[in-house]
Amino acid sequence: MSFEEDDKVIFRDEYHEKDGEEGKVVQVSETMFGDETYTVEVDDETIGGLGEDQLEAVDG
Template structure:
């Protein structure tokens, strides 16, 4: 699943201080291998270069 800017996601990265936290996609980049990487903004910071497989979509509560 790919993500777009302004999508709400949960980060799963045990090496990140934001592991398990919900954030918002602020930038989508493509690396030299053609894979998407993401910049995610959290309430108190951001993480860059996050691979798609470290992200989980937040389900809408509608």
């Protein structure tokens, strides 16, 4: 699943203090290999360089 800017997501990273919290995609970038990386804002903290596997869609 790919995400777009302003999509609401759940951030998943068991080693990060914001793991499991809801945020929103603020930027979508493409790597030179054609993969998408995401920058997400969670509680006024911006977390960049995220892969699709670190995000979960929020219904609604």
